[in-house]
Amino acid sequence: MRRPPTYADLFEPLARASGRVCGADEAGRGPLAGPVVAAAVILDARRPIRGLRDSKELAPARREILAVRIRERAIAWSVALATVEEIDSINILRASLLAMRRAIEALQPAAEYALIDGNQLPPVGLPARAIIGGDATEPAISAASIIAKVHRDSLMRELDARYPGYGFAHNAGYPTPEHFAALARLGPTEVHRRSFAPVRACYEAGE
Numbered sequence: 001m002r003r004p005p006t007y008a009d010l011f012e013p014l015a016r017a018s019g020r021v022c023g024a025d026e027a028g029r030g031p032l033a034g035p036v037v038a039a040a041v042i043l044d045a046r047r048p049i050r051g052l053r054d055s056k057e058l059a060p061a062r063r064e065i066l067a068v069r070i071r072e073r074a075i076a077w078s079v080a081l082a083t084v085e086e087i088d089s090i091n092i093l094r095a096s097l098l099a100m101r102r103a104i105e106a107l108q109p110a111a112e113y114a115l116i117d118g119n120q121l122p123p124v125g126l127p128a129r130a131i132i133g134g135d136a137t138e139p140a141i142s143a144a145s146i147i148a149k150v151h152r153d154s155l156m157r158e159l160d161a162r163y164p165g166y167g168f169a170h171n172a173g174y175p176t177p178e179h180f181a182a183l184a185r186l187g188p189t190e191v192h193r194r195s196f197a198p199v200r201a202c203y204e205a206g207e
Contacts (some may be wrong), residue, residue, distance in 0.1 A: 011113060014188065019075070021140060022041060022114050023041050023114075023139070024083035024144050025038065026039075026096045028148075030174060031154075032174070033168065034172070034173040035155065037079060037148045038085060038100040039143075039151065040101035040111070041143040042077070042140065043073075049143070052146070055149040056135075070147055073088070074143065076111075078144075080103040081102075081155075082095035082096065088193055092196075097121075097123070098122065099156060111176045113128065116125060117140055118131075118132065128133055150171075153172055156168045159171075159173075167179060184202075188203065
């Protein structure tokens, strides 16, 4: 039995016709360190961008090129984050949704409808639809995934300079063997997520 259409379902065609639909996605849910970063993008149908897809499927150099084109051609784009402290306080899922809400609310001009990658919606004050795998099927979400990934990678390169030895510049804080070895050798930093089990285990081992 099909569910009855919601207000968001009915509003989506109108928003698409007006061109004020944004895509939103995040980068950095899985790493042991650093913030989670979200982006929101309203694409301009008059200035198409070829090659948009899930940022994880793109080589770093290609992501950088596409990020420049998105920033140049989009009607609006924004980036926001949730800090390590927020991740540890409210958990990574809620922090990811918080970052996406901040990115969507920062768009100028504002979006009239939001397409969200995943299966949950951030608490935004506009109609929205969650799409599992949306970063591979919706160009606006693909664009947001690219902007978020490029921005977060840049932040992690800055953190690599402040906290050498962990490989943040190339592992972006993800739980690689190199990162685990550095945690065992150097211990966690203030930018590590204490609520994540491998980091929490380091703290407990040092008590």
